[in-house]
Amino acid sequence: MHIFSRRPSGHDADGADDAVRDTDEGAGLWQRREVRIAALATVLVSTGFVCWLGIRAVEAKSALEHARSGAQQVKEALMQGDTDAAVEAAERTYAQASAARSAAHSLPWNVAASVPWLGSPLKTTQEISDVVLNLAADVLKPAAQVGTVMSPNSLFQDGRLDVGVLRAKQPALSAIADSAARLDMDAAAISEPAYLGPVGDARAALQDQTSDVAEMLENTALAAQLAPSMMGADGPRTYFMGFQTNAEARGTGGLLGGFGVLRFNDGRFTVDDLGANTELDKPFTPIDLGPEYNEQYGFTNPTTDFRNSNQSSHFPYAAQIWRSMWKQQTGMTVDGVVAIDPVALSYILGAVGSITMPDGEKITKDNVVELTESTAYQRFPDDQTARKRYLQDIANEVVKKMSKPVESPRKLLDALGRAVSEGRIAVWSADAEDQTLLEKTPLAHIVPDDAAPYAEVIVNNLAGNKLDYHLTRDIEYVADQCVGDTRMSTVTVRLTNTLGENPSLPEYVAGSMGLRQDIPVTLPNGTMLTSVRLLATQGAELVGATANGDRTPVLTSSERGHPGFEVQVAIPPNQSGELQFRLSEPTAAGSPRVPVQPLVDEVSPRISVPECSR
Structure with a gap:
């Protein structure tokens, strides 16, 4: 038996199928x-x-x-x-x-x-x-x-x-x-x-x-x-102004060579004629700058002998000493202290123009440093009084020029700003509030009391001569990455005596009069005898030091929380020497700083110290 399904006739069924297909195709096309x-x-x-x-x-x-x-x-x-x-x-x-x-x-x-x-x-x-x-x-x-x-x-x-x-x-x-x-x-x-x-x-x-x-x-x-x-908006202010001779290096720049009194009243300034350092001749009573200072410098009688008064690079120390000496010398209590050097004078002359001395000699920005730091010593080989008077006269004429109308105040302010940035003008105020503000600026010339990476190289002339006019320096500070609590660092100092061999200079320029008589050392004429001191990052420890590649003994100290490492070197004419201090220092936060002592040469330290965040 067969069973068949029921369906419409073939025509109707085909038509239905076509309609379904047309609908599906249309929908697909639309989709x-x-x-x-x-x-x-x-x-x-x-x-x-x-x-x-x-x-x-x-x-x-x-x-x-x-x-x-x-x-x-x-x-x-x-x-x-x-x-x-x-x-x-x-x-x-x-x-x-x-x-x-x-x-x-x-x-x-x-x-x-x-x-x-x-x-x-x-x-x-x-x-x-x-x-x-x-x-x-x-x-x-x-x-x-x-x-x-x-x-x-x-x-x-x-x-x-x-x-x-x-x-x-x-x-x-x-x-x-x-x-x-x-x-x-x-x-x-x-x-x-x-x-x-x-x-x-x-x-x-x-x-x-x-x-x-x-x-x-x-x-x-x-x-x-x-x-x-x-500057005297509230009444007159007076300042002891020290003129530093950086042909003989000291921590703040150079030996105190002359001085004057700078007066301000309602923004206008005058300067009393400069006097020679030899006028500071009283038997001064010492002042106390603290046990740390006394331990480092006390044996040189810095607070009673102007020649040793500014060995530290921390300018407030020198300022307080000079203020004390001036009070004891004259009875005048000044409101503060200012320091300036011949290089700063050259910047000022570049802004205000040259000066003409009474004898017709022209002093310009290009010759004032050489005249005051070198030529004057040869011009007056046997007359120290005349030489000092000559230097004072130059400084006095520059100050008078500044106090008169200047063609471009902007140039003068730029010149002063450059001198300040290089530490060639320093200021200290006896007013605590003003001093606090000063210490936020380069004017204060301070050794900072903080933990940020630090490497300051300080040169002091030990021979009592004027050879640092011929000194050139090269300083490099490198350190490892910020890994761990400490890292290794190296400070390299290269010193060169550019004075030619067999110099024909007066004894007080090229000799060694400042050398202690009980030290049995004879040095060739023109030899630099120099104390080189490194103030390092707080907490740094010396791993070792070398002089021209050989290990060398080091004198240790501290100043304002910074460890100090000192080496004394002799550099004959036309020769160089290299000191290297290898340190272990904390990986302290902050930008690395390498202050440059304001001497005659210009120094651009090379710094390769990664900045740490802690």
Whole structure:
């Protein structure tokens, strides 16, 4: 038996099948068309988004570059005293910074920046734009406005600093400096991009720029705090002014060769004629600068003998000694002490112009150092009184030149600033509040009492001659990476006696009169006999020291928490010597510092010390 299924006639069945197939095919075509349309729309939207983001990126990049350039123009204009240019540049910078931030915080940028890892450079750029805008709004624009009344040409006229204006603008300057310091911290906190080197470079450039601006404004605010009181805004101030002869090296620069009294009254200054160091001739009563100082220097009678009064590089020690000597010599109690050297005089002459001595001799920025540190000793080989009078006359003429109207106050302030940065002008105040502020600046010339990496090389002339005019120095400080509690470091000092062989110089220039009589040593004429002392990082320990590659004995001491390591060397004419101190020092936080003792030569220490974070 067969069983058959029931179905319609063949025509009707085929028609039904065709209808079903047509419907399915139509639906499939429509679905595929929807997918293509959606895909096309996605591509179009994505392309538009990328293009939009790209346009905003170009806008942000261009605006940020112009803003950073404008910020530098503001700084340079302020430094040059061109206040109109500073105001214009500040306005341009603000406009560019606003455009950059607007582009960097646009919708496509915000969306893209939120993508993990891929959005990292965009997030960094947003942070950069925020800092640049705040820098323009909170620092550059107000600084330019204050600068309109504080340009050097208006502040310093006819030998007088307008201390009234400086004091009136001090609160505004301090507020701007605080804003700059805050933005410097914000810039330091900008996240490092996960990739895209140019964004990382822009981040680093901005961090350097904000750091420079913050430092400049901090120094300006400090000057506005210090200058009025120290320059006689509240009544006359007097300072002992020591003229250091760095042809005979001492810790603060050079031997105290002459002195005068610097007077300030309402921003105007005068200087009493300089006197010779031999006028400090009383049997002085010593002063107590503490057991550490006495242990290191006491055997040389530094507080009663001006020749040994500034062996330490910590200027407040020398200042207090000189103030005490002057009080005992004259009965005058000065408000502070200032030190200056012939190289600083050369910078000043470069700003105010040359001077002409009564006999017609012309003293310029190019010859004043050689005349005072070398030529004078040969010109007056047997007449010390005449030589000292000659040096005093030069210094007096330079000071008189400064007190008269100068063509460019900006150049004079730049010259003084350079001398201060090199330690060639140092200042100490008997007023505790002023001294606290001074110690935030290079003017104080102090040995810092902190734990950051430190290497200061201090030279003291032991022979009592004037040969350090011919001394050149090379200093290098290197250290290992920041691994562990301590790391190894090396300080290398190279000294060269550039004096030619067989020098024909007076005995007091090239001899060894300062050598102790009980030391049976005979040195060739022109030989440098020098104490070389390294003040190292607090907590550092000496592993070993060498002189020209051979192990050498070392005298140890301490000063203001820093360990001291001293080697005494003799360097004949036209020869060099190398000392190397190998140390184990703490991996302390902070930037490494290598202060340079202000002698005749210029030294640029080489520093290869990684900065540790702890």
